[in-house]
Amino acid sequence: MARCPAALPTDHTPCAGPAAVLDADNAGADGCEHHAARLLAVLDRGRVFALPHAPAGAAHRVFKAAAPQQERLHRLADAIVTSPATPC
Template structure:
């Protein structure tokens, strides 16, 4: 059985469902993948991003992001996003 493009050559685990997200690296090179392999790919990328495909189940990109990032890293990214967001008008 073929595995998704996001599966790393050293990762011999089976796909966990159909391709649901696209993982992009800092140069916008990307691969579609199941949530399982996409999380593993995202975890090794520096400044990687994840986007749900149009047919993905609700929350797919969020689940991949959560699975890929250690808790402290997610908090650091959240803090960076909050501190760099433009001010909201009242």
């Protein structure tokens, strides 16, 4: 099954609906709300906009869904950077 272009290569979850959002500069990928939220969570200063055929509120839902993921990812990044080195 084809997946939306916003799905990260390591994300094997299925798409949730049709492509509904893209980034602000048209330089990113159209994506379903599920994968767009996951992609937004890992982007630095990413923004989303609803495509013309998107359901009302699509970009807002993606933004809200990405926020909790961003917080977890930043905490994980801080833990990796600040943890003492361990031997392999």
